[in-house]
Amino acid sequence: MADHGIGTRCVQAGYTPGNGEPRQIPIVQSTTFKYASGEAMGRLFDLEESGYFYTRLQNPTNDAVAAKIAAMEGGSAAMLTSSGQAASFYSVFNIASCGDHVVSSSSIYGGTYNLFSVTMKRMGIDFTFVSPDCTDAELEAAFRPNTRAVFGETIANPALTVLDIERFARAAHAHGVPLIVDNTFATPINCQPIAWGADIVTHSTTKYMDGHGAAVGGAIVDSGKFDWCAHADKFPGLCTPDESYHGVTYTQRFGLEGAYITKATAQLMRDFGSIQSPQNAFLLNLGLESLHVRMPRHCANGQAVAEFLQAHPRVSWVQYPGLPGDRYYALAQKYLPNGSCGVVSFGVQGGREAAQRFMGRLRLAAIETHVADARTCCLHPASTTHRQMRDDELRAAGVAPDLVRFSCGLEDTADLLEDIAQALEG
Numbered sequence: 001m002a003d004h005g006i007g008t009r010c011v012q013a014g015y016t017p018g019n020g021e022p023r024q025i026p027i028v029q030s031t032t033f034k035y036a037s038g039e040a041m042g043r044l045f046d047l048e049e050s051g052y053f054y055t056r057l058q059n060p061t062n063d064a065v066a067a068k069i070a071a072m073e074g075g076s077a078a079m080l081t082s083s084g085q086a087a088s089f090y091s092v093f094n095i096a097s098c099g100d101h102v103v104s105s106s107s108i109y110g111g112t113y114n115l116f117s118v119t120m121k122r123m124g125i126d127f128t129f130v131s132p133d134c135t136d137a138e139l140e141a142a143f144r145p146n147t148r149a150v151f152g153e154t155i156a157n158p159a160l161t162v163l164d165i166e167r168f169a170r171a172a173h174a175h176g177v178p179l180i181v182d183n184t185f186a187t188p189i190n191c192q193p194i195a196w197g198a199d200i201v202t203h204s205t206t207k208y209m210d211g212h213g214a215a216v217g218g219a220i221v222d223s224g225k226f227d228w229c230a231h232a233d234k235f236p237g238l239c240t241p242d243e244s245y246h247g248v249t250y251t252q253r254f255g256l257e258g259a260y261i262t263k264a265t266a267q268l269m270r271d272f273g274s275i276q277s278p279q280n281a282f283l284l285n286l287g288l289e290s291l292h293v294r295m296p297r298h299c300a301n302g303q304a305v306a307e308f309l310q311a312h313p314r315v316s317w318v319q320y321p322g323l324p325g326d327r328y329y330a331l332a333q334k335y336l337p338n339g340s341c342g343v344v345s346f347g348v349q350g351g352r353e354a355a356q357r358f359m360g361r362l363r364l365a366a367i368e369t370h371v372a373d374a375r376t377c378c379l380h381p382a383s384t385t386h387r388q389m390r391d392d393e394l395r396a397a398g399v400a401p402d403l404v405r406f407s408c409g410l411e412d413t414a415d416l417l418e419d420i421a422q423a424l425e426g
């Protein structure tokens, strides 16, 4: 499948039925699997043979969908998780533990920022946050001898900054650590971070991949290219025997292509158990089958809405990486030449109250704590997710009081523009 186009991979990768088998990926709705002998099952537990024994570790439906996502991102292996949050956590915790340090872009999803700066900090992992626009010297200064990874988002939710993936990958590799990129907003249709030097890619599949607001989920993809053994002192979990798993050394047994995901499955999924249900994996796959058809429409609507807003007298500012003149336009042209995403941020003249009045008048766009699905939705962070903050605190957090996050769905462009126009003019 790797030599096929991205659209063909969206539709067909990960599952090839044999004679007389179901054309659609079967939902293997079973917690467990039957074996003829205890010895046969023992070989699975020792990771000497591959096979299924308990769905918390592996399930055929999930594996097929994970294999599709790996093919879409150009990676060597992938796993599904119960949510994007679980994917972000596992992606870092798989290679960093108490006493270690991670460099992260400060422009990341709020939930990820909290996970890193509060919860993982309580686990003894330190994070240094750098602006995605920092100078090379500032980026360099963020590294420490105990740094184990660099983290960023291709297009940040909701800041809509674009990460210079090559620059961050170069810095990470110069320090012998991998670059992890959350590719949720771009999706592999618009950007494949591995092709630009990223080593690990994560997703909240809840967003465009599922695309219908039907199932919360996450995924982690390994490029299979990062040489853990060349920096074995930094990654003992991958390069020395795992006593909690029968003394297996993941890099030796599974090679660079399989070590990272096998460890995350055998160790983290075993102990934390954030599996995706096979039913949700099936729903996710339905979304993946049309991702390459849907993304261009989301982007076309995003571009049209951004251009319309920019020209409107009642709009004070617009941020969208596809707008010429946007701070991230040049990076978007490089990394996202076919379009960025369907999410547009903008401010309404009149501040907080005007933004709320505008949203209340929208007819097609619903007010939701969600982005990136088929139905257009919007959110006013200052009166919802960030409601406890004063205007000066909001500005410090990078959220303007009048910021409206507008997620363009798949409706007709003309209808969306008409809805926005009547709400602005009302």
Ligand SMILES: *Cc1c(COP(=O)(O)O)cnc(C)c1O
Binding pocket: 083, 084, 085, 086, 088, 109, 111, 112, 153, 156, 157, 182, 184, 185, 203, 204, 205, 206, 207, 216, 217, 218
């Ligand atoms: C939503 C989101 C997450 C968290 O994903 P959940 O599926 O909600 O847990 C992580 N990263 C980005 C960029 C997101 O938009």
